[in-house]
Amino acid sequence: xxxxxxxxxxxxxxxxxxxxxxxxxxxxxxxxxxxxxxxxxxxxxxxxxxxxxxxxxxxxxxxxxxxxxxxxxxxxxxxxxxxxxxxxxxxxxxxxxxxxxxxxxxxxxxxxxxxxxxxxxxx
Numbered sequence: 001x002x003x004x005x006x007x008x009x010x011x012x013x014x015x016x017x018x019x020x021x022x023x024x025x026x027x028x029x030x031x032x033x034x035x036x037x038x039x040x041x042x043x044x045x046x047x048x049x050x051x052x053x054x055x056x057x058x059x060x061x062x063x064x065x066x067x068x069x070x071x072x073x074x075x076x077x078x079x080x081x082x083x084x085x086x087x088x089x090x091x092x093x094x095x096x097x098x099x100x101x102x103x104x105x106x107x108x109x110x111x112x113x114x115x116x117x118x119x120x121x122x123x
Contacts, residue, residue: 003058004028007036008080009043010073012052015081017072018042023058054080064100072097 002025009019019042021031033053037043043051054073061080065071070083074097083095098104 001026002028002030004030005056005058005060008054008056008071008073009036009040009051010054012050012075015072015075018046018051025058052078054078056080061100061102064102067101070095070097 004024006023007019007021008017009021010017019036019040021036031039036053037048052073061082064082067084068082069085072081073079074081080100081097082100083097084101086093
């Protein structure tokens, strides 16, 4: 069985998402960028120099995609950023993009492990 991660095509200048191919599994076949340009009008109507693509692994950021209310690619770092809803906000808020929460959690766990090692190793 094939597991194919999503491809996110985005505007190079703004980072706004033009097309998200989604994840596929089963008899799906990996496509090339050129094949996607022919297949998807959102890409074929644009100048190729104005957009780029971010290829994700199957299942990568699955929890972030499920919980976010928007996402984009940072044009400077070329990394994915998510916006998450504020459960305490009464009115819809302007999106605030940040690195994926799953990455922040992983970094926090790593920092805690390192601090724990320093504390226990220093006694």
